[in-house]
Amino acid sequence: QVQLVESGGGVVHNGGSLTVSCAASGFICRDYAMGWFRQPPGTGLKWVSSIDSDGWRTDYEESVKGRFTISRDNAKNTLYLQMNDLQPEDTGLYICARVKTGPHLVPTRTNQYDNFGLGTQVTVSS
Helix, strand or coil: CCEEEEECCEEEECCCCEEEEEEEECCCHHHCCEEEEEECCCCCCEEEEEECCCCCCEEECHHHCCCEEEEEECCCCEEEEEECCCCHHHCEEEEEEEECCCCCCCCCCHHHEEEECCCEEEEEEC
């Protein structure tokens, strides 16, 4: 079955950097676009970034543009999110997800994704 397992979260200081990863299994990763969401404490899922199946098209939520970079290694079935200049408002559970259909899309809505991981916690201290 489809499995998405995130790792790499932790506690960083304001302005620090962190890279989180998502290991995919149970499907052919290169056939699907993927995305990252985050869930701040006490709130719902918020879209962060998406990447198409080839890694050529990407999109970012406005507040992370210029600070976060999404990438993928299809040979390793792994998705990444490199995060620089982290701010306290970036704190949350970071969750990767698989797009339902459309390998060359970079969707932003939760209902456009059909599988989600359990997440890895990122905490930014001020």
